[in-house]
Amino acid sequence: MRAIKYLIPVFLLYLISCSEKGDQYVELRLGDFLVENSAVSMKLISDGATEKYSLNYSDLTSYYKIKPGVYQIQVVVHEKVILEKKIGFAAGGKFTLFIYGLLSENQVVNQTTTSSQLHSIVSGAEARTANGYLPQMRLLDDHYEGGKTTAQMRWVNLVPFEKSFTAEASLDSDINFGTTAYGNDHASQKFDIGTYSVIWRSKSSPIKRLEMSQALDKQTLYTFFLIPEIQGKTGDLKVVTGESSKTNKEE
């Protein structure tokens, strides 16, 4: 018992000595997957200052460094605000903020279906609904939380009017890479380093809808945004890939 009395402060001191000072800024990248030909403006407003970013369809920017704080985020299309949200960004955070969906004819700010509203009330940050394919804004946490010698992949289904997709990744053998409904993401999954072939199919269909090749580097999180190809034939798909490496990769 006496030993424990001395061990506790020693243990606490040891823990404090292990403490890691994080970054003092936020890393944020922006994605425009709103199925729309016109450019989109994303405004980040905090403490009276506004940062404005212009994006075209399928753009995914590099990471910007922004100051921590609670931001008012506005998405403007055709000089009209279509989405507005308050989101917090704390120091050390690494995020992708992206928009997706389709504009309605009489689009109003934060147009939401009743079902989507109810889900938002009861599930908060975990609410995932199609919202009638109306525009939505979402954030992904981009921190790599995996092993030193492996990588991680995840994907987000942003293809309106199609229920679900199934993905498969192959290196030496086929690996199930999840089935995901519109607006949802397949959580980050561990993969060994190598060059993978990733295939997407409509759920329960043997026909390949899209195939791509991806080389994986260690301690990196790869995010695939599966979106419609608006330049090609109806039904064509496209993948936008985002890479998020772990800062200070360990050998």
Place this chain on the structure above:
Amino acid sequence: MGSKSSKSLGVLAVWALAAGGMVGGGIYTVLGVVIAVSAQWAWLAFLLTGLVALPSAYSYVFLTKKFHKEGGVFVFLEAIKAKNMAGNLAWMLILGYVLTISVYAFAFGHYVSFAFNFDPLITRLLALTIVASLVVLNLAGVGKLSKVEIAIVSVNLIVLFSLAIYGIINWDPNQLVSGIEPRPFWSSLIGGAAIFMAYEGFQLLTYEYSKIKNPKKYLMPTLLSAVGFVVILYILVALGATMLGGALSLVRFKEIALSISAQNAFGKTGTIVMTIAAAFATAAAINSTLFSTANLSKRIAKQNELPSWFNHTNTNDVPDRSIILLGALAAGMAVIGSLSSLVEAASLAFLCTFGIVNWIALKESDSKKWIPLCGIIISGIIGLALVFRLSISKPLALVAVGALVLLIVVGRPYLLKKTIKRSNQNESD
């Protein structure tokens, strides 16, 4: 099985077992779930649900002392001659315990797996393995190891407190909503409803009533102070861990939220310490719940409210069939279930149980009626919030729970009648 000496649990041991029973699996599994719903109000969600746990603890102790019997709500209902309701609730409670064990096993698998970067399949296998190992230990008659449990609880509380305090020292309110939208304060009601099971552990102590030293004098203040302490601890951990992990990260990694916070704060050392704490805490919680539930099943079977099949004991006087069946069900759920569904179904079962215990206490007490009344009102409101949440976000799970309750109410009398008839027939043969 269990502690051989009678009256072996002193005040400190009772306090540690009650606090450990709650913290053991609770906070490790529910933090990410509640942050998703309540964001910066997650701490308030723990406070609100604590306001159900406190009067419920009072009612449990009041009734245990009044009837001077261990056995919890089943015994209370029998004592007030509500035999049918006692049977129905006992079955529901057993279901609640099975769900709880599965949540603990799920958490065990995920925390250990995260530390070693294992595949999802191994994660599920770990959940299965821990339940199977503890089933085997219980069958061998090792049973409840109070001293080991107390040691685990002590270490566990130190680790959680250290994390919480370190997080609060690094106060940064942006972390409470980092990557998510700030939520209105009333969202704490829905968040609290989803994670109520984090408080259920204290009532396992009422099954140990006969082993507690001078319970008439010490049980009430000990249990109430343990629940009060856990409410404060949960509030501190909700704030401190979020300061270190950031809201969206804890939601994304809700299965291992505390490991993420510990890793962000203390690097690899943090992950190792948290993994050890979580693994031991969840294993102890599984063991203690499995042991108590199996004994409860045996007691219920003796009263003919469960088929006599559950009454069977092995050479170590262990209710072997109960332990195997409960373990198998819990392991199965841990392998196939999702965290939120398991936590919420268990929360619903315990909200009902605590509401009923408060109702019995209200009926049976002559003074301080306001305490169980508060318990009934708040558990009713939180229960409605949970049903609302489930009906929107997991309607199928709600239907499944409803169907199970219906099956218990309708099917139980039929099944019991059949088994009693068969055993009578066997006896006459």
